[in-house]
Structure formats: C-alpha cells, structure tokens
Amino acid sequence: MTSSTEFAPDDIETVEDALALLNAALDTPIAMASHIEDEEYTLIGIDDHLDTGLDVGAEFETSETFCHCVYEGPKRAEMIPDIGADERVAGLPAHENLGLEAYIGVPLYRDDEFYGTLVVSDTAPREFTDEEIQHAKTVAKLIQSVL
Structure with a gap:
C-alpha cells in the first residue's frame, strides 16, 4: 500500500468479495x-446491485453520508432501520438520490486507529x-485484515 486509500488489486478484490458475501447473506x-x-x-470497495454509478475512489463529505453517525459518535456499529424517519440522516444525498432506507454501519x-466504515443498506x-x-x-473484521 502506498497510501491510506491505495490498495493492491488483490486487496480490492478481497474487500469487494467480502462485500458481495455480505449482500448475499x-x-x-x-x-x-x-x-x-x-x-x-x-x-475503498463497493458491491452495488442498484447501478448507482459509484466506484472505488469516489469521495464525499462525511457529513453527507449516513456514516457520520459512526464517525462522529462512539465508533460502534450503528443501525438505522428507517432512514426517512431518522432526523440525523433523512434528506441526505444517499437517501434522496439512491433511495436507501435502511442502514448498518460498522467502524x-x-x-488500532479508526479508519472508516463498512456499510450495508437496503431500499426499504x-x-x-x-x-x-x-x-x-x-x-468488517475480514476487510480490516487487508487494510
């Protein structure tokens, strides 16, 4: 790895395979x-069956993502079962533009330093x-093994 977000192709494949397994499960x-x-x-990885157009390397302000709940909070797993009804995240671009309605975020x-999040979402x-x-x-533990 040359920087905190640059990975060897095998590591990206491992991350995306892990995300695909999570989506399937x-x-x-x-x-x-x-x-x-x-x-x-x-x-740093995505398994996308919504055809969002998002790719590895896409960048956003954290405050525009559901993950600000994990990043700004106590850095623990966070579930949002109804995004539209949660004032912390309703109206964010991922909700309005992608139609995501449920969320799990895991640090x-x-x-031993906070690095980012694993996210899985549903459209209902x-x-x-x-x-x-x-x-x-x-x-998340599997992904951490290649960070």
Missing part, C-alpha cells in the same frame, strides 16, 4: 467500505436482526 442491494479522514469519505480499524425500511448485524461485524 443479508439479501441487500448495496454494501460499501470507506476510508474517512479529515471529514472526507472515500470508497473499520487499521493499526428494515429492522436488521442481531445475527445480520453480527454478519456485518464479521465482514
């Missing part, structure tokens, strides 16, 4: 992994089960 249409630094959110760590409000949240945490 949770029956969700989109899962992403990010690096967050200085309020900037950069995609990613590199060398949904209360994820404890088992599904545990699946997301397990995939």
